Amino acid sequence: MRKTNWLLLGLALVLSMFLVACSGGGDNNADGGEGEGNTEEKNEGNEGSEGSEGEPSGEQVLNITDSAEIPTMDPSMATDAVAFQWLGSTMDGLYRLGENAEMEPAIAESHEQSEDALTWTFKLREDATWTNGDPVTAHDFVYAWQRAVNPETGSEYGPYMMNGVIKNAEAISNGEMAVEELGVTAEDDYTLKVELEKPIPYFLSLTAFGTFLPLNQDFVEEQGDKFALEAENILSNGPFKMTEWKHEESWKLVKNEDYWDAENVNLEEINVSVVKETSTRVNLYDSGEIDAAGLSGEFVQQKAGSEELKTEEEPVLFYLKMNQQHEVLGNVNARKAIQSVINREDLVNVILANGSLPAVGDIPQNFAKHPESGEDFRDINGELVETNVEKAQEHWATAMEELGKDSVELELLGGDSEVAKEMDAYLKNQLEQLEGLTVKVKPVPFKERLRLDTEMEYDLQNSGWGPDYIDPNTFLNMWVTDGGNNKTGYSSEEYDALIEKANNELALEPVKRFETFLEAEKMLIEEDAVLAPLYQRASAKLWKPYVKGVITNPMGPDYTYKYAYIDGKE
Template identity: 30%
Template sequence: MNVSTKSILLASALALASPALAAAPEGVALADDQTFTYRVLDEHSSVDPQIVEDVSGSEIVRDLFEGLYNQDADGNLVPGVALSHTVSDDKLTYTFTLRPEAKWSDGNPVTAHDFVYGWQRLADPETASPYQWYVEVMGLANAGSVMAGEAPLEELGVRAIDDHTLEVTLEKPMTYFPLTTTHASTFPSPKWVIDEHGADWIKPGNIVSNGAYVLTEHVPQERSVRERNPMYWDNENTVIEKVSALVINDENVALTRFLAGELDRTEVPAGQYPALKEEYPDTALSFPRLCNYYFNFNLSENGPEATQDVRVRKALSYAVNRDIIVENVLQGGQSPAYTFTPAATAGFEQPATDYSTWTQEERNAKAVELLAEAGYGPDNPLSLTYLYNTSEAHKKVAIAVSQMWKQTLGVDITLENQEWQTFLETRGNHDFEIARGAWCGDYNEASTFLDLVQSSSGYNDAAYSNAEVDALLAEAKSMDDPQANYTRVEEIIAEEMPIIPIYHYAGVFMMNPAIVDSWPVQNVEQNWYSKDLYKVAQ
């Protein structure tokens, strides 16, 4: 649904004025079993709020820690540690009032100082956070100079007025700033625990957290378990007692275990949704998600010579039949992507890029023409390597696209897969030719996607740099209506093709019918909190 940013903030303000609600509606008959067990593809990157960089890790962190604001089932802001905030007349200063009853799992009060420490820790070059750049995304005053080590941490635009009052100063007005505070990297951190345990502070037995759950078990590459935190300020309204994330690398094995009753949620394997929906209509779900799937070209000095040529990049993009990917390979409600930003993004109108209006036959013909102009063909064949992280679904997409490139362009593709942590490191080091990319919005505004093609972004894995894009995105942050800037950035992406948009996600799950009623299917960000879930009696 296209909703303006102003409308979102108004809705958020209204939501923030509402009291916290019990997870289970009155009159609902609850099941005796209130545990939630779900499958994840890979071992998460971390449960340290300032280190975590992946979706599965962030899901765990949202249970263990709580930031200023949370989201409700529709994606609106609701109180977390912060009860409310005010904004100065110049829109540069946000003052948050924190709830006095918030506690850490060791009984210490959660204070504004814990947020200051967490945000400074995120910005600190010594932390080496993969999400360090997020302090600039948030627009915090002096973020750039602090990140570069040119200014002391104390100059970052955040300070504690007192234990329960947090003041945030922005570099310039940014209408969607409150939306950024639901991200894991902005959560508070317990300095006294980190000082004592160092990098081991996140291990069960050491970790102290302020969310609805505490980490009780972690077996790397196998499982992570969290259980209710009795110190959490709203513990009496939490229903789910224990949450387990099981690492299962094979989607089909996970489906088998789901059907055997071992899991409450798992992803539907690529291509199987139609049959599963027919057989299990109350269990198979598909709904829009705020995520994109794309390919990165390596435009750094390490990248191959061929893809430095925009004609080659365009040829490879045009030759991808996105309709086949979503309709024949995935079959789960995904949509073909011709822009980087998904249609589900609030306040964003997808521009019609030139090649999105062509037939696939027209795209293929143009691709052949461009590749020939670049000097590649039967007498000079093009060979490239495509890197993806291990997954049956990613493999199917890779095979399909490599066949399209071979059949349409005669390009030979070598497929290479790596496990998640190795893949992140390889891609981050620009040690690839073409690599899979995927991004789920950190907040519901187009900049969460388009900032990835900004020159200094920590996740600009293509190493793309365009001065006009940088200027447009910088200007957009303080505009009341940045649509024109976003449209132009999308046009430039289509003109220069540093990445290939492939499709926009759907959430495609098999889910225990007992928990479906409490799952936030209307929240396109899919920021879910176990404290808001419950199982109904069947």
Template identity: 30%
Template sequence: MKITMRAALLASAVAFASPALAAGTGPNGEPLADDQTFTYRVLDEHSSVDPQIVEDVSGSEIVRDLFEGLYNQDADGNLVPGVALSHELSEDRMTYTFKLRPEAKWSDGTPVTAGDFVYGWQRLADPETASPYQWFVSVMNLKNAEAITAGEMGVEELGVKAIDDHTLEVTLESPMTYFPLTTTHASTFPSPKWVIDEHGADWTKPENIVVNGAYILTEHVPQERSVRERNEMYWDNEGTIIDKVTALVINDENVALTRYLAGELDRTEVPAGQYPSLKEQYPDQALSFPRLCNYYFNFNLSDMGPEATQDVRVRQALSLAVNRDIIVENVLQGGQFPAYTFTPAATANFEVPEIEYANWTQAERDARAKELLAEAGYGPDNPLELTYLYNTSEAHKKIAIAVSQMWKQTLGVNVTLENQEWKTFLETRGNHDFEIARGAWCGDYNEASTFLDLVQTESGYNDAAYSNAEVDQLLKEAKAMDDPQPNYTRVEEILSEEMPVIPIYHYAGVYMMVPEISGSWPVQNVEQNWYSKDLYKVAE
């Protein structure tokens, strides 16, 4: 006997489809603008548009338009049907059976089948793919995932199989209540094997790519722009309004703002420190809302890291000396939140634990920081010298300068600042070729493990190279718990004691956005998984 699971997503739509739109009106009867294009700014060139290779936020935004997974999200972050219409869960809570919509097609007219998901997930797990997100199959708790990623078992043993073209069966290692949430992540999207076989690494070029999402890639000029346009083969093309989406690479936040104000962009990020004045000048265009992201500093705890920061007292001192209130209130000024835990308070079903130093005054933190650094043997006669690495951005630079000045004034630490272009930065940090490096993470799903798994020993994004057996065990146990909060609380307590990373702040989405489109933007979704197919411009 199986338990039918509709999740929050399927309460009102077993066979979801967007309502047919009356000519010239939006989903709620709004008059639509004649121009249904959306142009927005990104800081850097995206890492990839290959679902199993992409690793950054801007790339994932594109991939969510080009490909569609089992489930999508609505404007509030709830799951809604994508290729899957529903799923059933076995009594032992270990097997999920997804029913796929028969009308789903690839852009070349080929039907989307369960086998396309099997191929994509096996490709993700395969060590030969060398996916930066290979570890996600373990995060999903798929059967045999760890053995496969370790090269000890073939990909055909992964807990996913096609029962028939429209039935996908997924088997887990153990029950995990939030498993369906992981299926909105780009790495779980299907891939067209016949196209990859023919074109290899070039399969994602506009002239070769075959997709199953609402849009198809029509142009890509590296370091300049990426363009996607309506995919007429998409199952809900009739319910899609935006015709064309362009992402422009603009490395300077202030240049981007100037171009936005000149009418060249529909959305851009607000430069650090400018939100209050822009909100006053443009109250209907400046937006700020909580996001499911954290900003932190990694210590390099690998064998390649500096000797000084192997000492927990040094790490604690550096963390305590960061005045987070100054960062969010004076430097950023966009509604961000000072962070004393790794996991943001905006995370669903997560209770922020009491962290002792979070309740101290900054004067108390500074005093304790000085004591700790002196105990570690550093002071005027033996000053600590470190290098901080960040990816090029005016906001990151301002934060780096502010924190380095705090460390200098409070502790006498001399900090050299180094910035790198995004892809170079990712490679340098991933190779542990740094002393302290910027880190940031936006949740892959709305559950605390999406953050805390980053400090698990084998995590693909454990850039600090941190390893703690108790943390690993707590996180492993949490996957099968109905209430994992006690485990998450303990992990956060350990992190605050051992300080492998310094939490700096938790994000807000701080945008300038034209009023014509802001009404359809999913501001209530803290994950900020947005889909161009759900956007539309209203008439002025």
């Protein structure tokens, strides 16, 4: 993920668990907060309604909240979960995510790929239009993707998502080649050809990501600097269109009657208010003014037992990063001691109390499946860490002997919010069970944490990650030598070789590729102890039982409202 995504640090740390995205933030971020990557602020949808039975009845209006303003509705410039959420609600790309993260056709009716998997050809539907009446064509994708990697645009996610994926993207984003050389071509109005730098096993899922949405060139250029900054400066081709946008206050989406699949869209309106305080959201929910409310820890406790309280597991992991440039943390036994001394069960059951799960590896559960057996990645590799204080003390004693020390002070870089401080206090208590260890907590604002992480000016750091696409690589590729999001000092030729092999030599051999990722995770966590896994996040929220059909996504828009409806609201 992009640099600003690097640290789900803090707020996530907790009761109110904050946001994650692009993977997604969460109305569990209800109080707003800091996040990394697609894990920034997340809207308050109703993921608990997925798969519900019933039928639309009564006024089809959904009232929800978000914890932050939409920074932009420009797909080329979007970098956070709030923007990606509402882009995904108002626009269609080639494909979109349906139930159970299955890819379903959107503007693309079908696709073919060449035998070497380097060329993808998409056949586009001919009944899709923009809200100004223009047809959506292959030229709109060519323009949008070229714009995203054009260095003059200044997109952050364009190069991040396309470099090394779309042919010539990296050279173009570096200013070394003309944008017209990008490997995307309109063969005719409704045939789009995409050429890749190398086989990308997860490429289809990228086509559902916000950076790959189309743009109407005439409209964008007509709007100039005003494009995507106000409701009237936005053009939609998706299930909804934005009609009002009161910055920092609220926005309104209404059904796009000209949408190619309008017959399957039931909601007539989605009204979103910016509400930063959890207590305010809960009051609005209790009074019936909104239909969903994300909760922090204390409110989870207050609402315990309510049939309207739902928790949902998310593919977002939190862990302690350990700076291996530090004399002590460069010792593998010291890192294994830290892995083993933390009680993750108490962390999720007592401190978080929102349905989060103990993390036992670098891949979350229910995220990646074996391509043949369908078995979950997490089930196959099992628990790569365990809480065992006695074993932790043994590792620590060995480390102290190897280092010639009998006492150590480590700094824990943390957040300055109330919830972050509570989490960090728990971690300090757990870590100081190691004989001779003193932990000094350093709470700082989010922007300062980003700087300190970038400069690797930390000892221990509570961090997190949510996926940019549905593939183990989105988690494991982070830790290669000098990886932009590594920032631990970890460097292993053997680990690098496994990731390189999985993404190149085995790109077209899914079983062997998957098994290579299994091996890489064991090396990362079990052998080299690069991270101390903490928890897999879950969100806790209240939602009205009459809201049905909202789909929660593991990447891209946090929620899909295309199929949502109201059933029986009084």
